[in-house]
Amino acid sequence: MPFHHGLSAPMMAITRTVTVASGRFAPGHLGELTGVVPFELVDAVLSETRSVQRRLRDLPSRVGMYFLLAMCLFPEVGYRLVWDKLTAGLDGIPVVGPTPKALRDLRRRLGVIPVRALFEVVAGPLARPTTPGVRFGPFRTVSFDGCSSQKVADSERNRVWLGRTSHHGYPTMELMTLVETGTRAFIGAVFGPPAGGETSYASRLLHLLRPDMLVLWDKGFDGNGFLAAVAGTGAQVLGRLRANRRTPVLTRLVDGSYLSVIGTVKVRVIDASITVTCADGTVFTGSYRLVTTLTDARRYPAATLAGLYHQRWEHESAYYALRHTIMNGRVLRSGDPAGVEQEMWSLLTLYQALRTVMVEAAESLPGTDPDRCCFTVALQTARDQVIQAAGIIPTDPGCVGRVGLIGHRILARLLPPRRQRVSTRKVKSPMSRYSTRHDDGRPDTSRTITGLTVSVLQPAESHPQLPSVSRDDRHTAPAERRRHRILTLLEEDPTRLWRPRDIASHFGDITMETMYRQLSRWATSGLIHKLGPGLYAATAWTPTPPA
Secondary structure, three states: OOOOOOOOOOOOOOOOOOOOOOHHHOOOOEOEHHHOOOHHHHHHHHHHOOOOOOOOOOOOHHHHHHHHHHHHHOOOOOHHHHHHHHHOOOOOOOOOOOOHHHHHHHHHHHOOHHHHHHHHHHOOOOOOOOOOOOEEOOEEEEEEEEEEEEEEOOOHHHHHHHOOOOOOOOOEEEEEEEEEOOOOEEEEEEEEOHHHOHHHHHHOOHHHOOOOEEEEEOHHHOOHHHHHHHHHOOOEEEEEOOOOOOOOOOEEOOOOOEEEEEOOEEEEEEEEEEEEEEOOOOEEEEEEEEEEOOOOOOOOOHHHHHHHHHHHHHHHHHHHHHHHHHOOOOOEOOOOHHHHHHHHHHHHHHHHHHHHHHHHHHHHOOOOOHHHOOHHHHHHHHHHHHHHOOOOOOOOHHHOOOOOHHHHHHHHOOOOOOOOEEOOOOOOOOOOOOOOOOOOOOOOOOEEEEEEEEEEOOOOOOOOOOOOOOOOOOOOOHHHOHHHHHHHHHHHOOOOOEOHHHHHHOOOOOOHHHHHHHHHHHHHHOOEEEEEOOEEEEOOOOOEOOO
8 A cells, every 4th residue: 555645744843951060060960959959058068078079070079969869869770870860961061971980989989978967957847837737736746767678788798787687688777767747858867777776766866856846656665764855855745655554543634534654754644446437338446555745635635636646657658758669669779888878868868858849839839738749740750850950050030939840740740638548557578577467457458437436545443452461561560561651651642753762761670672572562463553663653542633
């Protein structure tokens, strides 16, 4: 069949202007994200950390810093292809073509310190006080949580540093972050070997807490010392308690919660039962034991706090974006501890830069919750902008502060308002020790919640029947029985935390060895409360009327 040429389609030539740094600094950029991590900031960090090159090289230190960020933006390709993406939009500009070895040497020359310093500059809360979903009353909600599933290259040096985790074969690091739950921005981060422990790592971030913050955490942080340390910063606390934690009921409150004490911190305890109804009619129940330093039950009702606690799960979304959306489940490429640290700080800095443009986009449209901004849209648009070398330096002086292409794409593809959903927590890896979780009644797949009821449980009465005679003082006259004398002393000040030495000082006929032994025995039988190592309080007293 003969082919007849028709009229040719009209053609169009597209030209564009690219504005970059001059000379050897031209490859040093991150597309539109350069506005979040500008040249002046990178130069200042390099200067303060004494990481500026001593002589002008083909690969200046500033270019190296942007290469590190681009390396995390394109984790699926090697060094040379990352470089090609940085220079793809620089047509007509002479740039060097470094070998992979030259780029590795550039990484080693920079080291860890300047990248960590750059993260510490860009990290922090991002939302304004009026941004929807970021505050509870006067408090900005933040959370602590750890992630121990980021795999690193299986090299001998990494195994020596981190150890080898048997259930998946790769060394993994423990990442601990403090997150602004409303935006999922990183306020601070530390990481290292998993053996370091969550509360130990979190304690290194306490200096970032402020009195206007409400800190959320899971029951893994249920420790007297950590609670006292957080309370000492002036921040408020809403955390989950272990089921076996024993807390004395000091004062019953009108909403069913009660005042108590943990260690040396006066707290409020909320025992709640949660009933969830799914769209398919499935109903299941769960329970929470929460502790908070917000002791005003009328201003902060227990049921409201139980609902607020679910904001802690926003932290999981931050880790999902970090490990799966950006890294797509890949192992960090660095084969030695210094390289892993450098790569991890670069990854955290890139994540924070993306969150920054997302929050700016949400706040440019009043009333928009940052929850509705899609991280994938932000990431993929940022990748495109790097390849095109677009938006590096705004050419219009009047556009400062305006939303760029990334922000426009985000706003054009806003997610629907957040729906309440539920599914069981399961780990799919068959080699994971968490792969066989007990059935908790929740559905295997995500389902929409149509009904959610929070019932605050009243604390049980705790008035143990005192035996008429104790084996500790069965040969003593009733009025002088040691147990009754000590219990009477404790009940005179039921909110006080007593140490064995303080109790023994009131009675000259009791040795410290006897005091420790008897207090431990009475705590086990429920006559008194043991609140921590060497700390006791009365448990049999007349309850204070509801507040």
